[in-house]
Amino acid sequence: MASVVELLSRLVEVESVNDPSASRYVGVSEGEEVRRILKEHTGLDMELVENEGVPILLYMTGSGRPVTLFMAHFDVVPPGHGWRVTEPFKPLVLEGRLYGRGAADDKSNVAAISLALSGFEPARGTVVAAFTGDEEIGGGRGAGWLAERLRSEGLWPDYVVNGDGSMGAVITRRRNAFNAVVRVKRESGEAEGVSRSVKKLGLRVRGRPTRHAAYFIPGVDTHPLLEAAALVREAGLLASSLSGEWVKSNVLPGSVELEALEPGGDGSGVYDAGLTALLASLIPLSRITPTGLLYSDYGVTATPNVYRLEGGWHEVVVDVRAMTGDRSVVEEAVARSLEESLGSRVEWEYRVEGGGGYLYTPRSAELVRLALAINTSLGLPGEPREAAGASDSRYFSPRGSQAIDYGPLGGNIHGPDEYVYIGHLEVAVEFYRRLASTIHG
Structure with missing residues (x-):
């Protein structure tokens, strides 16, 4: 199995850009490339689904309750100008950081979740992994569609772990x-x-x-x-x-x-x-x-x-x-x-x-308590945080799912020389792995 740095580097090379101003959108070809990379490096054989042109990668294992959805997105914003350390889609490891567009937001979480769930078989309940291609342009045809599919199949998630944070903290609120x-x-x-x-x-x-x-x-x-x-x-x-x-x-x-x-x-x-x-x-x-x-x-x-x-x-x-x-x-x-x-x-x-939705999960919720305990054991913040921007958790939180956002510490998100700290990236893999094991045995 590849290291998380190797996997993330390969994912950063995929130019999965959503740029409405240039009529450029992530499509099936980018989704297939990400699917192939994940299978090659983690063994996860994900289903590629297209909804109104948006690619969604799906993986399910186990049966029954509880249902936990691990989610992230592989689309990125346009690279823009001003890159100095490296070119946007040429990942570079330098002084404990991995640089490149999407290194933090959000391919770091795609890589970490994939490795955490590789080979995992729940002793009870169902684990769903989903990686979408439209979060940066609203998420309606990705996570929004996914919410309706899971509801129609009787798999509405009890817990949603959305890998779309960058603070190394458990995020429980977004307006x-x-x-x-x-x-x-x-x-x-x-x-x-x-x-x-x-x-x-x-x-x-x-x-x-x-x-x-x-x-x-x-x-x-x-x-x-x-x-x-x-x-x-x-x-x-x-x-x-x-x-x-x-x-x-x-x-x-x-x-x-x-x-x-x-x-x-x-x-x-x-x-x-x-x-x-x-x-x-x-x-x-x-x-x-x-x-x-x-x-x-x-x-x-x-x-x-x-x-x-x-x-x-x-x-x-x-x-x-x-x-x-x-x-x-x-x-x-x-x-x-x-x-x-x-x-x-x-x-x-x-x-x-x-007004697509918000994230609001009380500190007393079971998912929050488990996540905070794991984060503390890993030497990371043991207090829940609120983040300012929106995320795809909004399609689940107002409708009853206990939801959190999480992700490794990084910087320059949506700007030049975006990066993620490699140490935090490796810790994120362990966080997701422990959380899945704690919930599903």
């Missing part, structure tokens, strides 16, 4: 993700006693060095669009136009440029009353408090990350993170905020999208 789309109609206005002003504002992240919206910490990090909104709302600027480094709804803009009229001058000018009202509304909108939420270390965050002007309407997409599966409570909170801040002064509309 749900929603998009609030707010549109305000363009409306021209004129002002006297003003001067023209251009404000160039940049993102400043003090916490985790990432632009992922889930990790934004209000009061610590500085969001450039919210800073522009504060200038409009508190300093009285009248917005004329807005531009920025927009990427997508869950990525914080790197910079924003606001052209506006500033009070206190001796000139006159034309501004956009619709854009001004929209910007001013973003401050209260970023502080909404939906009701009936489960506990989260991060509370609720709402970050406006995309702006566009289309068909005479200004539109902002706000990434909302909250520990709830009820979209209506988010809709109600957004509506209350907009009614107070916009009222009837301008023409506006909104909608709330998304």
Whole structure:
């Protein structure tokens, strides 16, 4: 049997990239290549299933209850630029780290789970392993489809061990993700006693060095669009136009440029009353408090990350993170905020999208207690953690499965020179092996 480093190196070489912006998606050929590598290096003979073009690898052993699902994903985000240590798909071992795209997220867990389950036969219950090819683009046709298949076959998992963490900790909470789309109609206005002003504002992240919206910490990090909104709302600027480094709804803009009229001058000018009202509304909108939420270390965050002007309407997409599966409570909170801040002064509309699910498993749950005990015995954190971003656990946790996320310690996830610590990678194999043995004997 190959070492976990050898196996992971082979997996990193597979260019299983999902990149919607380039119409590039992981398909059956990448799934077959991963299946072949796993069989060659671990002996696991996994079934390759295609669902709407998405490859899913499945393996089952044993029968009856309990049912434990070990899950990970083999798709990766685009490599991007700025790699220095190695090329994205040329794995390199250097100073205790293995570098390459997917080395941490998430082929490390594919390798660790595969080796942990190789040759394992449960004394009781059923063990399911599943590796999907669409987590980075939502997971609906992979893990979402898998959830329905297991339910239809009477194999709904009692326990879900999702290998999609990178902290070497047992993750028991992740918030749900929603998009609030707010549109305000363009409306021209004129002002006297003003001067023209251009404000160039940049993102400043003090916490985790990432632009992922889930990790934004209000009061610590500085969001450039919210800073522009504060200038409009508190300093009285009248917005004329807005531009920025927009990427997508869950990525914080790197910079924003606001052209506006500033009070206190001796000139006159034309501004956009619709854009001004929209910007001013973003401050209260970023502080909404939906009701009936489960506990989260991060509370609720709402970050406006995309702006566009289309068909005479200004539109902002706000990434909302909250520990709830009820979209209506988010809709109600957004509506209350907009009614107070916009009222009837301008023409506006909104909608709330998304909300695929969340991860929330109490510390008292059997799976959490077992996982924490094993982690402690391996010299790793013995306290449960909450992670900021979403994962495929959301397709199981709200529907009754005890679920955790787990994974070896790594860094530069979704960035250049992604890596995993080899020592933690080897420990992850042992974690999964012990957990399977403890549950299934």
